[in-house]
Amino acid sequence: MTSAAIFLTLILLAIIAFVTVRQRSLSAVSGDTSKLHSLPRHYGYYAAVCALIPGLLIFIVWLVFGKNIIEGLVISGLPEGLHSQYMEQATLVLNRIRLAVENPVSGEKHPDILAAAQHFHSLYVKGIWATFALALSSALAGLLFANFKTSPDFRARNSFERVLTVLLILSSVIAIITTLGIVASLLFESLRFFQEVSVVDFVFGLHWSPQTALRSDQVAAAGAFGAVPLFAGTLLISFLAMMVAGPIGLLSAVYLTQYSSSRTRKIAKPLLEVLAGVPTVVYGFFAALTVAPLFRDFGDLIGVEIASESALAAGFVMGIMIIPFVSSLSDDAITAVPKSLKDGSLALGATRSETIVSVILPAALPGIVGAFLLAISRAVGETMIVVMAAGMQPNLTANPFEAVTTVTVQIVALLTGDQEFDSAKTLSAFALGLALFLSTMVLNIFALRIVRKYREVYD
């Protein structure tokens, strides 16, 4: 018995419910549908829903919580010796048990662990059969209930549509749940991290070396979690990216809206959009393999030492990636400026560039500032380019020729590979994630505020 089989059985039952109840509603009025309150298929839908929903709920509860409950039972059922000996490493024991369950020929020798694995397996089998029985019987009950209710004056359509409305609301609540899930998971793990490392040390500490020692008597056991070098590195790379994307994006938006013919615009705009469609890992590859060596060689040529994983290369390529972002948002802001302002300025004898600089851009400024802020938030959260092209050394420097590391790089470095889920090192990634989430969210909200608050209302 597998989870997939339970699911398929439920679907099958729902189909059976649909067919039988639809037939029943028809036969109740001997084929004269005008005597039914709703269309026959609505009775069918209603029955299918009655059969499916309770069974599905039970199935989902099993999927989400089943293994956790069993693991809890197994852990509490461990023999006393194993219990006290390893209690602080419950997850470790659990992993060994899990391993023993998944491949019986594994090298597990400890009899208690093997017994626990056996126990786990039998509990799992019992659990899945119980779920199957429960889900099946509730689905059947639902079917019978719908069958019982089916009569010509039962308002099946209204009932079914009520269920649909609930489904619609549930779907839209998923967006909220996602946000809550992000906040909760980041906050929860971060709080565990801040129990070990103080918030002040994290936010203001100047030294980042997340190596925690395995044994307490090792040298440099503590590990340092001062995130300032990471924040500084992130800001430096984002700044460099904006130095590239800002002018190019804004100027191309100005050109495409004010100067170019509509034919050029039709070609150039999608071309810029293509830049946005290229996956970031491709930019990362380009940065690490082409741009970084190019900059390094150029540095050698003019006598400046540029690290092969310089902030400059990562920032430059990230700038290219962000160009379409800046240009299309600025484009929107510029096109929103009413034509009368532009015409007025031109009629007074200003040249086009004077009109743009002293009339159009000031009028579009809130939108442009918003575009820049959104672009910065994009740069701050960008991961692959910096993972591939920026370094790992947490340097606290403003020199773009050196290697720096960023928040996202460290999150990736801390979480790829096998770590214990509750070491300070792993948890620090969530604290960094929280910082990232909060800063990008503030930037976004701020950007939207500016756009809304300072938008001049013309006409």
Next chain:
Amino acid sequence: MSNTKEFKPTDWGSPEMQARTRRRYRRDRNFKAMGVSAVLLAALFLFLLIGKIARDGAMGFLQTSIDIDVTFSEEILGDPRAMSAEAFEDHVRQANMIRLLDEALTTEFPEVTSRRDRRSLIRMISGGAREQLRTMVLETPAIVGSTRTVRLLAADDIDQLRKGKIDAAEEEANRKVKDKELAWYRKLDEEGRVSLNFHTRFFTSGDSRDPELAGIWGATMGSALTLVVTLFIAFPVGVLTAIYLEEFAPQNRLTDIIEININNLAAVPSIVFGLLGLAVFLGVMHLPRSAPVVGGLTLALMTLPTIIISARASIKAVPPSIRDAARGLGASPMQVVFHHVVPLAMPGILTGTIIGMAQALGETAPLLMIGMVAFIVDIPGGFTDAATALPVQIFLWADSPERAFVEKTSAAILVLLTFLIAMNGLAIWLRQKFERQW
């Protein structure tokens, strides 16, 4: 009297005014030139990026092979006529195929005698040759005892040499292919045994440590499985949310919160979704690590805002008269929406969904968080098998030190870009074909 001077009209013809006008026009031209160069610069970056990758990647689809006369000796493989089929198969599986290769190369290069040299001679052939020879023997046992010319894959360094990526003129110490190997290679080349062929294995095999054996099929399957999960979650949820917000939601706090939420989610960095997936799907729900189902769930949450926003826009574009007409004929609100509005909005919704899927296909960072970054040789067959995705494969290969992986990475990027272009092309085609002016 003294005031009259100030009221004198500007003399536009005066030299300084003309100079000023010229200066202003020049400034305008400069400004325009700046705009043009900004656009050109952006286009140049795009062409550099694509051009560089296309140039590197084109070679990745080709692979050097060496034709070797292999004698399938009975001594090594056993005689299929003298033993049962099973015993022969067992024997072949245990037989040392390297000896077969060694003997073949000794016939080709009788002058190479020292053990070390013979070993480097064998190393010119890919490690996959063993498997290739073994399959050949198992497929047609009759070849035992005969000598055949077999086309074997060359090792990655020889491949790079053939493609000119390793410069034979360089000093020996800085070169990966040493002088001896170079001489052997030249001899093989003169005999016409070295050839450059289209490398089908690249499209059919999984990952490998050897560039000449590595392929993208495993990663492609991983991406496909992940996207299926993403589509099956993000599409219904996204469309239902859009329907609710556009057609049914009352004007209240909850609706406002949902809307703000969706806009905010659209701007959350993708890696944060990866952290969510790690904490919730792996940490709380104990779903298997590295599995497409987890990747799909994570990417579904990430693409949800894109789908919702585009679906709302296309639902909004359906004119109210359609709704009024349906309602006038006695349709219930649900029937109005599901029988009339949604079918009319479907092309727009699908366009948005495809664009969202393209985004999900190119996404790497969240997948790194949930462990879809492992070295996986097997082709994933189900939603809970360990798998990796195409962009992650690119990331992994980009990290590999072997020179030959550069072109493999570029070739994989070309494949990924092809998929993306196809998806976006489909979206544009859908929009143009079904776009309707009301």
